[in-house]
Amino acid sequence: MRLMRHAIYPGSFDPPTNGHLDIIRRSARIFDKLYVAVLENRSKKHNFSAEERVDLLRRITTDLPKVEIITFSDVLLADYMKQTGIEVIIKGLRAVSDFEYEFQMALTNRKLNPDAETIFMPTNIENLYLSSSIVREVAAYGGNLDGLVPEHIKQDIIAKFRRKDDGNHETH
Ligand code: PNS
Secondary structure: OOOOOEEEEEEOOOOOOHHHHHHHHHHHHHOOEEEEEEEOOOOOOOOOOHHHHHHHHHHHOOOOOOEEEEEEOOOOHHHHHHHHOOOEEEEEEOOHHHHHHHHHHHHHHHHHOOOOEEEEEEOOHHHOOOOHHHHHHHHHOOOOOOOOOOHHHHHHHHHHHHHHHHOOOOOO
């Protein structure tokens, strides 16, 4: 075991939420370096481009010098960790319903890369209900995002969905 501990917090972050920021802040206290890794997946439709998600994450972590925002694509997380020598995966856990899939991913990642250890961090109680999809849903209907996403990026998220609205006058 090395003394310098590097960890990776992977996700879609489409968009980042207060729940993500809480996990980032708490992990940055534990590790020497935290890579927040944005999944750039061409087969999965994201609302925000990878560049936009990186930019949003950078802007909400400017006060956290140990945090670096990166992207990864077309590579298994386990292999990416082998390539970079990062050994710890951080995952936020909300409800028990998150657990089954996360447990499966943790075991698979360790099977693929025996050095890859997953650490589950329980969410803060106020973010228990929060997810990117909930944020997208509220934003799509022009709802109030206070307390759901960091203040710094709230307007960007509102603007993204307003723009989408402008370009789409179909009724569903
Ligand atoms: O925010 P999300 O969408 O729940 O994050 C999922 C993510 C990015 C952590 C997961 O899909 C992932 O690790 N993808 C990289 C490809 C990979 O390694 N898949 C196998 C995991 S067992």
